[in-house]
Amino acid sequence: MRKALLWGVLVLALVALPPVAQALGQGFYVDLVRRIMIFAIAAVSLNLILGYGGMVSFGHAAYLGVGGYAVAIFAFYGVNSGPLQWAVAIGASALVALAIGAVSIRTSGLYFIMITLAFTQMLYYLGISIEEYGGDDGIRLKARSEFPLVDLNDGLQFYYVVLALLLGSVYLVHRIVNSRFGMALRASKSNEARALAIGFSPYRYRLTAFVIAGAMGGLAGALLVNQVNFLTPEYMHWTRSGEIMFMVILGGMGTSAGPVLGSFALLLLEDILANWRDPRWIGEHWQVILGPLLVLAVIFFRRGLAGIFQKSHD
């Protein structure tokens, strides 16, 4: 019941935000929340493999980058068809996830963390070295993706598209996790030996989940490049991967609301710190505050925000 209530409040607040913000003359918040929701989609997809699959992927920013590049490269050549751009963004991210997953899921634990990090770094350097598409400096998105019915240049329409996609992602992950497939995925997280003994190989389930998460990450990337109208290799920077992981953990991994709450918590906190004006040095050097806060959160706040709304199982 509490869960349904939480979702009700959350969805209502997100639907009501743009008119309220504009009535108050704070249209800026529409832009901010849209950005947060895009990252929330990435966090929701990471939660599928991290929270339910037990795969600590330190490279989820890779798919933001692949999705972003897919859209930006099409736009670079003057192809602005949204369905085409986004389909390629999702497909290409799924393929990259298949390649990275096929190698890294053979390993586990520390190796898995380091390998996913290393492959993402590889893509980051690849992005830097391709001068054609801006290299280090990045590339400007000349026009946003074009769709038949909606206009992404309209901030409000774009907002509701992102909101719908976010809710769709949450629902999709919820369905996946509670399906037969999801049962097998969760079983191989909690006890791999038993999963093997029952007679299924965790590898295929993990890899499939990894590819699905990658594809959703690619969608987030396609949205993000439309949001900021600019693409740089920084999309794939390793700190991005770390941030997305933090969103999942702060919100509470392995819960459906967790990644969404975590994205809001982390990005709002960053926004507040970065705009701090008194004293001024906090705004300039906000990471020196954020870093220790994150360390404290890991040490003392283990169940995440969603844990507050759930009955304790301990």
Next chain:
Amino acid sequence: MTFALVFEQLLNGVQLGVMLFLLAAGLTLVLGIMNMVNLAHGSLYMVGAYFAISVSQWSGSYLLGVAAALAGTLVAGMLVEVVALRTLYQRNHLDQVLATFGLILFFNELMAILFGRSALFASLPSYLQGHIELFAGIRYPVYRAVVIGVGLSVAILLWYVVTRTRLGMLIRAGASNRTMVAALGVNIRLLYTVVFGFGAALAGLAGLMAGQIYTVQPGMGELILIQVFVVIVIGGIGSIRGALVGALIVGVVDTMGRAFLKPVLGSFLPTVAADTAAPALASMLIYILMALVLALRPAGLFQARG
């Protein structure tokens, strides 16, 4: 492509390998013994570089800067261990990754506050400038040769300490069975702090030597740290020997790739294609190598026992 050029680049590769080894050795010890993944290891490398630059500029003595960097990172490492990391040994790797990620943000920004964001360059004392003639016609910078010498000496020293001394015996024992070692009356917490401190000092050593070769700026630690991860994945977690072999392989492959991929590709591809493909491929080379090693040996070349 003359022989002299190839030989010089090969030495540069070894020099990069040696730096990677200094970082990988400390990281792999901490990983192998405490089962702790420490992303902030690169931050200690950065702290070492800043210590060396600022103290040698302030005092005018290069050697004083070296001493300050070693002592400073040793103390900084032990402090970080006692204040933050000690509570994380019992946690899973995910928590360790996240907490040390927070530490990285802190350290990078702290250095930006203290020294600014722009890159610093360290100068060399006169006796480390110039070139030496290795053999007929092949000259090599003195400083890089010294870096290689220092790195290889540290490798030998580490091998000696780990395999031939009482401290090394305790370290190996602690790696295979922590509870048993503690039951035998060894202060394992202190041992961990000491090992962590020495790992930090090795990172500091790499950092203080890096100042004259690469640029010193916030975030420099993570660029090299991810390469160090590749080294450890290739060499095998917890193995010092693996770290050395992996570091040399990665250093040489990376350097040679950047230097010679373009002419090699250009010999059979059109120039334009080679010019675009070579830099991209060169920067991906060590990761492709890592994927190959993993496909053949998922636990690295030298899997440590236990």
